[in-house]
Amino acid sequence: MIKLRLIKFIAFLVFASLCAVVAQSVYGQDSKTQLQNKKAKIEEEINYTNKLLDETKKSKQVSLNQLVLLNKQISKRQELIAAINGEINNLDHQIEETNDTINHLTSTIKKLKEEYARMIYYASKNRNAYSRLMFIFSADDFNQAYQRLKYFQQYSSYRQNQVRVIKENQLLLNSKINLLEKQKSYKLSLKRTEESEKQKLTSEKNIQDKTVKSLSQKEKDLLKKLRESERAARKLQKAIEDLIAEEIRKASEAAKKSGTKPAAENKFGLTPAEIKLSSNFAGNKGRLPWPTERGIISSTFGEHPHPVLRGIKTKNNGIDITTGKGESARAIFDGEVTSTMVLPNYNNVVIIRHGEFLTVYSNLDQLFVKKGDKVTTKQRIGIIQADDSGKTKLHFELWQGKNIQNPESWILQSR
Incomplete structure (x- = not known):
């Protein structure tokens, strides 16, 4: 007969997989949204400061106001780079979790398939209808015969359910593999953005030095x-x-x-x-x-x-x-x-x-x-x-x- 502990074990594997996926998804999405909102706000402030700097540049003379705005711009640029770094670190954590989930799902599917293979093997050896009937009728009493009949029914239902669980986990695994590819692609995009912002920061610091030198003469x-x-x-x-x-x-x-x-x-x-x-x-x-x-x-x-x-x-x-x-x-x-x-x-x-x-x-x-x-x-x-x-x-x-x-x-x- 199908042992109860085996059913519980497989149910636990499926439940654990789903819990891990849901927890990762909720945590990752919340953190990502917060970091992206912060980054968007800083970028908005940088763009506005750029606009103000352009207005001051219409005057041919270097002014203290230009330096103040430039200092503000550099400070915001540093905040933006820090925010991007935070998003990259958060993404690294999500990638690690996704990898763990993929490994967990792969292991779960392997166990489910092994168990299903054993069931198919057992079924192939006992697929003769006459043997099943003999097994039922050889019972000591009516109650035992009824229990044996229920066993065959539950066994068939369990096999069908096992196929469904394997398919569900396989779909989940495929979606996580796709997610991992997207996460890696987004991380690469963030790294490029970070490098671009660092170059802009270097350029702004050079302008800052020149502005300070020019103003120091006054x-x-x-x-x-x-x-x-x-x-x-x-x-x-x-x-x-x-x-x-x-x-x-x-x-x-x-x-x-x-x-x-x-x-x-x-x-x-x-x-x-x-x-x-x-x-x-x-x-x-x-x-x-x-x-x-x-x-x-x-x-x-x-x-x-x-x-x-x-x-x-x-x-x-x-x-x-x-x-x-x-x-x-x-x-x-x-x-x-x-x-x-x-x-x-x-x-x-x-x-x-x-x-x-x-x-x-x-x-x-x-x-x-x-x-x-x-x-x-x-x-x-x-x-x-x-x-x-x-x-x-x-x-x-x-x-x-x-x-x-x-x-x-x-x-x-x-x-």
Whole structure:
């Protein structure tokens, strides 16, 4: 008779094969999708940075902005190469798993065929109908005869099922062999792409070196512009601090007139509506939209070494977003325009209050809002100024009361 342990063993082989294939497929597809999405995002940023670089190249003079964009481009190119490497490593893992699956399926099919061959051999020796009948009728009682009859029926069904299982595993094996060929072909394509990106990176680094050397010859001019920028930044910071102090003073006076308890020292006196607005703003930390529809962060928050002048650091109270000519600045949340002003190096500046939060949009040309206007999320507030070198840059700051915040912690990581 067919032994139960043999049936269980073959069922286990089939089940194990299917589980291995499904697990590999799900894991591999998820990892591949994530890596491809990351690579596509980096490629999009590189293409956009290229566009911005082309705009700056229209000016015959080598500018610091060109170097900043080039540095950004190199950084993104390195990220892309790392992402491609990650995809290749993931693919190597998938190829290894596919090979293991192929070996496992080959072994399973071999065992199934060997077992099927033994069954065929047994059947050929006992195919005489008379012998089968004699085997049944020679039973000691009716129950044993019935069991022998059932055995022949189950044996025939099992043989048919064995053929089906072998065919299914063979189809699975063929599909895995095809998949392996595709994986190897895709890996070869990735390696070629990686080599191409490395060549581009080398070329960009050569241009970077030449740009730094060219700008180093203009050290005095760069230092002069840096000092001008620092003075302008201090003026902007003072203007914001004065505005905050004035808002706090007004709130304190209003509290005295109404006989209500004044706000804590150095705090805005917020109405219930402003408290709700502040809470909503804070609740969207990390999810607020960018102040531009498109662009790249060309200067981050905090202190950084100057890209050309050795031993000198620059400080940024916000972030600088370089974008295309004609692009607009937009409000990142509902609020009210509390001030518009003109400052050296920053051109038109718009300050929007969102309860206890302030957002500052600098280097605007044409304004679409004025003091007292209510604005909504993503509403256009002005066109960003473009200078003679082709640079279109928005300087953006975010304050919570008197405390300067890092805007990158508040806005979406990608648009």
